[in-house]
Amino acid sequence: MPKSLQQILLEATELPERDRATLAGMLIESLDPQPEPEVQAAWEREIGRRIAELDDGSVATVPWEEVRRQLFGRQDGD
Numbered sequence: 001m002p003k004s005l006q007q008i009l010l011e012a013t014e015l016p017e018r019d020r021a022t023l024a025g026m027l028i029e030s031l032d033p034q035p036e037p038e039v040q041a042a043w044e045r046e047i048g049r050r051i052a053e054l055d056d057g058s059v060a061t062v063p064w065e066e067v068r069r070q071l072f073g074r075q076d077g078d
Contacts, residue, residue, distance in 0.1 A: 003011075012023055035043070053059040 012020060015023065050059075054061070
């Protein structure tokens with residue numbers, strides 16, 4: 001007999017925090033439809049292009065602190 005949702009939830013809440021987080025992520029991912037092959041291929045090309053730009057130095061990263069400052073500055077009217 002399959003377990004009820006309540007039973008599954010009770011068991012899941014007894015897992016260590018890291019395992020609960022992993023389980024939550026897996027459940028969320030299971031709701032997403034599988035990407036179409038051409039969309040997946042396009043993303044893989046884009047990721048490869050961005051990695052190559054980082055590796056060859058043609059683009060630079062921006063520290064998170066700077067991004068956060070710029071974002072919050074804009075919200076505050078800067």
